Amino acid sequence: MTVVGRAADRSAEHGPASQQDMRRQNLAVVLGAVATHSPLSRADVAGRVGLTRAAVSSLVDELIGRGAVTEAAATASGRVGRPGRALTLRDEGPAGLGLEIGVTHLGACVVDLRGEPRVWRRVERANAGRPAGQVLAEAAALAAETEAEAAALGLRVEGRLLAVPGVVPNQPGGLVERAPNLGWCGVRLADHWPDPDTVPEPENEANLGALAEYWNAGRPEETFVHVSAGSGIGAALVIDGRLFRGARGFAGELGHLPVHPDGPECACGARGCLEQYAGEAAVRREAGLAGGPTGTGPGDPVALLAERAAAGHVPTLRALDRAGRALGLALTSAVDLVDPDSLVLGGAYAELAEWLVPPVRAELAARVTVRPWAPEALRPSALGRRGPLLGAALTTVRRIRADPTLLPAG
Amino acid sequence: MTVVGRAADRSAEHGPASQQDMRRQNLAVVLGAVATHSPLSRADVAGRVGLTRAAVSSLVDELIGRGAVTEAAATASGRVGRPGRALTLRDEGPAGLGLEIGVTHLGACVVDLRGEPRVWRRVERANAGRPAGQVLAEAAALAAETEAEAAALGLRVEGRLLAVPGVVPNQPGGLVERAPNLGWCGVRLADHWPDPDTVPEPENEANLGALAEYWNAGRPEETFVHVSAGSGIGAALVIDGRLFRGARGFAGELGHLPVHPDGPECACGARGCLEQYAGEAAVRREAGLAGGPTGTGPGDPVALLAERAAAGHVPTLRALDRAGRALGLALTSAVDLVDPDSLVLGGAYAELAEWLVPPVRAELAARVTVRPWAPEALRPSALGRRGPLLGAALTTVRRIRADPTLLPAG
DNA sequence: CTAATTTGTTGAGAGCCCTGACAAATACCC
DNA sequence: GGGTATTTGTCAGGGCTCTCAACAAATTAG
Numbered sequence: 001m002t003v004v005g006r007a008a009d010r011s012a013e014h015g016p017a018s019q020q021d022m023r024r025q026n027l028a029v030v031l032g033a034v035a036t037h038s039p040l041s042r043a044d045v046a047g048r049v050g051l052t053r054a055a056v057s058s059l060v061d062e063l064i065g066r067g068a069v070t071e072a073a074a075t076a077s078g079r080v081g082r083p084g085r086a087l088t089l090r091d092e093g094p095a096g097l098g099l100e101i102g103v104t105h106l107g108a109c110v111v112d113l114r115g116e117p118r119v120w121r122r123v124e125r126a127n128a129g130r131p132a133g134q135v136l137a138e139a140a141a142l143a144a145e146t147e148a149e150a151a152a153l154g155l156r157v158e159g160r161l162l163a164v165p166g167v168v169p170n171q172p173g174g175l176v177e178r179a180p181n182l183g184w185c186g187v188r189l190a191d192h193w194p195d196p197d198t199v200p201e202p203e204n205e206a207n208l209g210a211l212a213e214y215w216n217a218g219r220p221e222e223t224f225v226h227v228s229a230g231s232g233i234g235a236a237l238v239i240d241g242r243l244f245r246g247a248r249g250f251a252g253e254l255g256h257l258p259v260h261p262d263g264p265e266c267a268c269g270a271r272g273c274l275e276q277y278a279g280e281a282a283v284r285r286e287a288g289l290a291g292g293p294t295g296t297g298p299g300d301p302v303a304l305l306a307e308r309a310a311a312g313h314v315p316t317l318r319a320l321d322r323a324g325r326a327l328g329l330a331l332t333s334a335v336d337l338v339d340p341d342s343l344v345l346g347g348a349y350a351e352l353a354e355w356l357v358p359p360v361r362a363e364l365a366a367r368v369t370v371r372p373w374a375p376e377a378l379r380p381s382a383l384g385r386r387g388p389l390l391g392a393a394l395t396t397v398r399r400i401r402a403d404p405t406l407l408p409a410g
Numbered sequence: 411m412t413v414v415g416r417a418a419d420r421s422a423e424h425g426p427a428s429q430q431d432m433r434r435q436n437l438a439v440v441l442g443a444v445a446t447h448s449p450l451s452r453a454d455v456a457g458r459v460g461l462t463r464a465a466v467s468s469l470v471d472e473l474i475g476r477g478a479v480t481e482a483a484a485t486a487s488g489r490v491g492r493p494g495r496a497l498t499l500r501d502e503g504p505a506g507l508g509l510e511i512g513v514t515h516l517g518a519c520v521v522d523l524r525g526e527p528r529v530w531r532r533v534e535r536a537n538a539g540r541p542a543g544q545v546l547a548e549a550a551a552l553a554a555e556t557e558a559e560a561a562a563l564g565l566r567v568e569g570r571l572l573a574v575p576g577v578v579p580n581q582p583g584g585l586v587e588r589a590p591n592l593g594w595c596g597v598r599l600a601d602h603w604p605d606p607d608t609v610p611e612p613e614n615e616a617n618l619g620a621l622a623e624y625w626n627a628g629r630p631e632e633t634f635v636h637v638s639a640g641s642g643i644g645a646a647l648v649i650d651g652r653l654f655r656g657a658r659g660f661a662g663e664l665g666h667l668p669v670h671p672d673g674p675e676c677a678c679g680a681r682g683c684l685e686q687y688a689g690e691a692a693v694r695r696e697a698g699l700a701g702g703p704t705g706t707g708p709g710d711p712v713a714l715l716a717e718r719a720a721a722g723h724v725p726t727l728r729a730l731d732r733a734g735r736a737l738g739l740a741l742t743s744a745v746d747l748v749d750p751d752s753l754v755l756g757g758a759y760a761e762l763a764e765w766l767v768p769p770v771r772a773e774l775a776a777r778v779t780v781r782p783w784a785p786e787a788l789r790p791s792a793l794g795r796r797g798p799l800l801g802a803a804l805t806t807v808r809r810i811r812a813d814p815t816l817l818p819a820g
Numbered sequence: 821c822t823a824a825t826t827t828g829t830t831g832a833g834a835g836c837c838c839t840g841a842c843a844a845a846t847a848c849c850c
Numbered sequence: 851g852g853g854t855a856t857t858t859g860t861c862a863g864g865g866c867t868c869t870c871a872a873c874a875a876a877t878t879a880g
Contacts, residue, residue, distance in 0.1 A: 016461045017435040019866050025427040051426045081826025082876035223657045246749025247633045250781045253746045258739055258777055270777040329668055333743040336663045339656025367668055367680040371660040429835050465837055491857025492845035
């Protein structure tokens with residue numbers, strides 16, 4: 001059973017506020033303070049967030065009762081006065097499960113409330129073209145193993161998310177509308193998942209990668225565009241610290257931005273889409289690597305590209321430069337439209353950043369002229385291809401942090 | 411003295427919640443219900459928003475005390491039971507002042523709490539290149555006259571916004587960072603405004619036009635891109651019903667999207683910017699209207715273009731088609747990135763929509779292929795060039811609706 | 821050991837909403 | 851016309867959650 005659903009969005013927006021809402025928000029505020037500045041005493045929290053010690057005391061009691069926070073022994077602070085008792089996020093109890101279905105692998109991980117990964121599993125599987133039910137059954141088995149391992153560490157999974165390389169509509173319902181690289185179309189997870197109590201919620205992998213990047217390295221309320229190349233090119237927009245999915249969940253479809261309107265025809269029917277220059281297939285073709293293996297196993301094409309580029313292989317360098325310039329053009333549009341704090345190259349791009357960043361920066365410098373723009377605002381992701389899985393697991397943790405009442409009361 | 415500042419943003423986000431916050435939100439919820447569905451009785455409001463009649467009664471009493479709502483006589487509803495007393499927004503008392511400085515005119519208007527324009531003034535003035543102080547002094551005089559006229563109608567201006575064709579940074583402080591078409595650079599309104607008690611808050615005209623469009627015709631929580639051509643080409647993003655200004659206030663700089671990366675050089679230093687195809691200067695040049703008059707007076711170039719196009723003037727039609735196709739390319743990028751519910755052609759584009767919409771729709775149909783996209787999602791604005799001024803005035807009204815405690819208690 | 825300082829808890833009080841009851845005002849029915 | 855049903859608006863009582871003020875507990879400084 002999953003306690004944490006899609007409810008954590010604070011977009012009630014126009015409903016009336018109740019005392020419970022107030023309590024909920026203040027629980028979240030206190031938990032957030034403990035999460036980002038622990039260890040903290042009750043008095044520290046009160047001083048930091050602007051509540052009284054009495055109120056914080058009551059809120060902390062509830063958080064302890066719900067299993068989100070623990071109280072360490074007194075801290076010998078060295079300062080005068082009675083020492084406070086240190087509060088920290090629990091490293092047992094509530095946890096989030098992340099799952100990932102890639103073209104060539106399955107992944108699963110569990111993070112504790114602090115956001116630390118505690119279990120991490122990955123198995124290679126050629127998932128492209130296989131029946132969705134078969135893939136999902138294997139994912140469910142991996143999930144069950146992972147949860148069991150987490151349970152041995154004292155962790156109780158409170159929510160499950162599945163990262164997929166495809167389109168997930170905004171409405172809840174567990175539908176993967178399309179995942180071209182897997183060959184999926186209109187797959188409803190609940191129809192194939194063996195255990196109805198553990199059906200995960202699907203989400204686009206690029207979106208989750210962006211959130212992971214934000215939770216891992218972002219500044220509060222930051223606005224940025226996270227570009228990640230998997231089989232397609234996906235961008236995800238994080239606006240004021242929240243994922244922006246667009247009106248129908250299609251936001252960030254960077255791969256088909258028209259960078260050269262009269263360029264080569266794309267599979268989508270248009271001409272000169274970014275994917276024709278910076279997509280995996282285009283880069284491999286251009287670099288003379290067509291038809292090779294895929295995936296992150298031995299012979300992983302991304303690793304191979306990086307290897308050849310590092311060795312000075314000219315066609316590879318030329319292909320990456322061409323990709324970088326096209327990406328720079330597309331990102332110019334993104335910067336003009338969205339005015340982000342930063343741009344992040346994630347996924348496979350993170351591993352090729354050494355060769356992509358210079359041409360991207362050059363295009364941006366030449367074309368983003370009517371506003372301040374610092375080259376350093378473009379940076380590679382620290383998480384790279386681990387982002388989506390981590391983001392999937394962290395989503396549950398962040399939902400709990402945003403609304404601790406999702407946890408069962410003690 | 412201005413009661414309403416920039417405070418109405420509900421982005422406290424991570425502060426603690428108090429009972430006053432709860433009260434504030436519930437006042438806003440009740441006021442919002444009255445605003446969108448009036449006339450409504452207290453019981454109607456209670457049923458609609460999910461509060462009890464007792465609570466609504468108390469909230470309505472306070473709204474009446476603050477002068478936001480009035481109580482009409484009993485409504486002879488025809489239904490059984492004691493008739494409710496109809497509540498409506500007041501058409502006297504609190505009001506918003508909008509001001510506009512254009513390249514060729516000054517504008518001012520006052521709207522009442524219902525959002526109805528009650529005073530509307532416009533004077534032609536060649537403002538380009540004149541000292542900012544001089545222009546602002548005239549604007550202040552116009553504002554004073556307009557407020558006086560409003561006062562005669564029983565309206566009390568609670569907040570003032572100034573629409574400018576330029577860049578306004580995110581931080582409050584009344585700074586217009588740059589307004590190229592006026593020749594302004596780093597103008598701080600407070601330094602030039604005669605009366606320190608009535609200094610307006612500047613905001614970009616395209617942003618205000620988009621908000622006006624949203625408040626006038628938008629669906630709740632709608633996400634759309636509002637494109638408006640004035641002297642430059644500005645887009646404004648309304649995301650889930652809120653204006654998105656970007657990390658530094660530069661979001662929506664559509665004019666310099668690279669639509670043909672190797673196209674003609676632009677004044678900004680890059681090549682093939684949208685402005686080279688769909689900007690006012692480019693269209694006029696292409697249509698053979700170079701050097702003519704500007705503004706909306708007699709010989710208004712936009713009206714002239716529309717006139718010639720309607721008459722079948724071939725160069726004009728060709729210029730508009732070229733502009734439309736370039737705009738379609740830029741909007742393809744916007745749709746791919748933002749996935750809006752709709753696209754709105756505002757400002758001068760609204761008056762040329764007849765000739766622009768077909769080529770824009772054609773490009774979108776050809777290039778937006780990987781997601782559902784209905785041609786009708788592109789529509790002309792109903793407000794056209796009146797949008798920015800209306801948006802400026804409505805902003806204050808909307809802030810009051812979002813937080814009625816901004817009004818002085820009765 | 822005493823004074824000063826800081827922490828965490830407790831009880832009183834205020835603000836706000838909910839519950840339930842009641843008077844007021846209307847329509848329906850005889 | 852009068853009684854009943856129905857709906858509205860208000861009032862009193864109660865619960866929840868915060869603030870304020872006071873206090874015991876635990877530590878450092880002298």
